[in-house]
Amino acid sequence: MVRVRFAPSPTGPLHIGGVRTCLYNYLFAKQHGGALLLRIEDTDQTRFVPGAEEYIVESFKWLGITFDEGVHVGGKHVPYKQSERMHIYKKYADELIEKGWAYYAFDTPEDLETKRKEAEAEKKTFQYDVNTRNTMCNSLTLSPEETAEKLQGNYVVRFKYPENTEIHVRDLIRGDVKINSQLLDDKVLFKSDGLPTYHLANVVDDHLMEITHVIRGEEWLPSAPLHVMLYKAFEWQAPQFAHLPLLLKPDGNGKLSKRDGDRLGFPVFPLQWKDPNTGEISSGYRESGYLPEAVNNFLALLGWNPGTEEEVMSMEQLIARFSLEKVSKSGAKFDLDKAKWFNHYYIQQKPNTVLAEIFAQQLAEKNIHPDIEKIEKVVALVKERVYFTTDFWNQSAFLFQAPETYNPEVVKKRWKEDTPLQLKQVIEILTSVSPFDKIVVHDKVVAFIQENQLNMGQIMNCLRLALVGDSKGPDLFEIIDFIGVGETVRRIERAMEEI
RNA sequence: GCCGCGUUCGUCUAGCUGGCCCAGGACAUCAGGUUUUCAUCCUGAAGAUCAGGGGUUCGAAUCCCCUACGCGGUACCA
Numbered sequence: 295m296v297r298v299r300f301a302p303s304p305t306g307p308l309h310i311g312g313v314r315t316c317l318y319n320y321l322f323a324k325q326h327g328g329a330l331l332l333r334i335e336d337t338d339q340t341r342f343v344p345g346a347e348e349y350i351v352e353s354f355k356w357l358g359i360t361f362d363e364g365v366h367v368g369g370k371h372v373p374y375k376q377s378e379r380m381h382i383y384k385k386y387a388d389e390l391i392e393k394g395w396a397y398y399a400f401d402t403p404e405d406l407e408t409k410r411k412e413a414e415a416e417k418k419t420f421q422y423d424v425n426t427r428n429t430m431c432n433s434l435t436l437s438p439e440e441t442a443e444k445l446q447g448n449y450v451v452r453f454k455y456p457e458n459t460e461i462h463v464r465d466l467i468r469g470d471v472k473i474n475s476q477l478l479d480d481k482v483l484f485k486s487d488g489l490p491t492y493h494l495a496n497v498v499d500d501h502l503m504e505i506t507h508v509i510r511g512e513e514w515l516p517s518a519p520l521h522v523m524l525y526k527a528f529e530w531q532a533p534q535f536a537h538l539p540l541l542l543k544p545d546g547n548g549k550l551s552k553r554d555g556d557r558l559g560f561p562v563f564p565l566q567w568k569d570p571n572t573g574e575i576s577s578g579y580r581e582s583g584y585l586p587e588a589v590n591n592f593l594a595l596l597g598w599n600p601g602t603e604e605e606v607m608s609m610e611q612l613i614a615r616f617s618l619e620k621v622s623k624s625g626a627k628f629d630l631d632k633a634k635w636f637n638h639y640y641i642q643q644k645p646n647t648v649l650a651e652i653f654a655q656q657l658a659e660k661n662i663h664p665d666i667e668k669i670e671k672v673v674a675l676v677k678e679r680v681y682f683t684t685d686f687w688n689q690s691a692f693l694f695q696a697p698e699t700y701n702p703e704v705v706k707k708r709w710k711e712d713t714p715l716q717l718k719q720v721i722e723i724l725t726s727v728s729p730f731d732k733i734v735v736h737d738k739v740v741a742f743i744q745e746n747q748l749n750m751g752q753i754m755n756c757l758r759l760a761l762v763g764d765s766k767g768p769d770l771f772e773i774i775d776f777i778g779v780g781e782t783v784r785r786i787e788r789a790m791e792e793i
Numbered sequence: 794g795c796c797g798c799g800u801u802c803g804u805c806u807a808g809c810u811g812g813c814c815c816a817g818g819a820c821a822u823c824a825g826g827u828u829u830u831c832a833u834c835c836u837g838a839a840g841a842u843c844a845g846g847g848g849u850u851c852g853a854a855u856c857c858c859c860u861a862c863g864c865g866g867u868a869c870c871a
Contacts, residue, residue, distance in 0.1 A: 301871095303871045305870085305871075335871065336871095337870090338870055338871065403868095403869070417794070418795090419794065419795065419867075448869090452869095468798070468799095471797070471798080474796095479867075481868095484869085489869090491870080491871085492870070512799095512865065513866070513871090514866090515797065516796075516798090516867075517866080518797095539798090540864070542864080549864080595805065595806085596805070597805090599805080599806060601807075602818095603817080603818045605818085605820095619809085620809095623798075623799060623800095624798090624799050624864090625798095625799075625863090625865090626804090626805065627805075628804095629805055629821090632805065633820095635821090636820090638833090642833090677833095678832075678833045679833060736829095743829090750829055752829095754830070755829070758829080758830060758831095765831060767832090769828090769829090769830095770830080
């Protein structure tokens, strides 16, 4: 039984890279008929941000990524929040000490800082490890009596790497990664505040929650040897590891960060986020008009592909085709254009009724409340030129209200001296056909233009200018049909006055 | 600095066990077509000497070595 987990820290909004990590976990779990759990790793209480946990839950709800167990849904390993499991970690730290896999260290942060400064002065780096631990203040160098006495005060528990041992991390994506224990630092497992660090809590919980595969970002690869050794020390069976490539910024190199989104004008977070401390707002995919299926699709393809030329895939198809073996090793730059293209594609696939509901909400915010059937017509008319659901208004405002201004460039190019006269004749044609029929009127207008040897492009564009205020938009006669002959005539007359 | 990971069109990538690759697809770009406009859509074009250098081989993007560059890590953060 496959069991995977997504284990974020509630230190702020969920980064889009984290979303992808979770997506891959989800795809993997579903494909194998396994379980996906959501565990909150909040062992560092100084970094806790209120609202972050709720944000994470809501993000996945929006994306349609469901969990089988987790903070918000419960499960057989409840609780799923590390701050509520604090009581269970201490004994595991003790177990490590007993087995000789860890030791108490009493060096103060100031001591360590001094050591680092000294090393720096010699252009070296201080590391608390196999080579230096015998010179430090810990249970390895102190007598049992001194240790017992020091234990009354502040102390941390550090992992004790064996000397000169080759540690292998078998990674499903990268193969065999090895490193010598001599190079690793004795990581703190248990902090002086009585709480475990990520490494201890993570390994203990993964074991307790029977996790079979750890699929996480590449930034964890350097600490994977520690985790492997921890499983060995506990004599537990280690899960399989898979370290995902990073998501890079669109321009230049480096990890995609919050600032890149602000700079380049695209969201780095699934949902909009308001920082509770600064009040600063970061944009989200949902609010920017992305469809969740588009986000899932393009995110899945950032670092993975099915090995075929297939690119547009539903969640079901992604689940069926996903494989860790096909995840690439190198980082992927975030491609905004492709994301946009996917979104456009998925909007075209959406039924008009669904799109109309989305648009109706936006209209309601502007205090416009047309019938839903009417909105559906608008959606049908403009959807193919919409890339984000937030584009609907811009593409169709003239269907709800007369233009306030007329694009000066188009006026200059198309509006001639005899234009008003011609438009008057168009009005006559419009009002002569009753009831209105867009095909009949279209044919009559075209006939009128041809009979008088007028310029088709000029007449049509002027008519459009009067109705839309610009030389863009859907079929003219569809527009007239929608707004009605009366409104059409009003707009034409108004244009003749204003221009 | 040290350690680890990586390096195919502008971007995402195909290419896994060498010959079918003078490298395929998609996005973006450009050109045509459709259209009364702007888009959409359709067709086509251009675009990578496979980071560089050495090997191995009849033959390498694919195997080996070195170099360069990039990224990640190097906290009592995750």
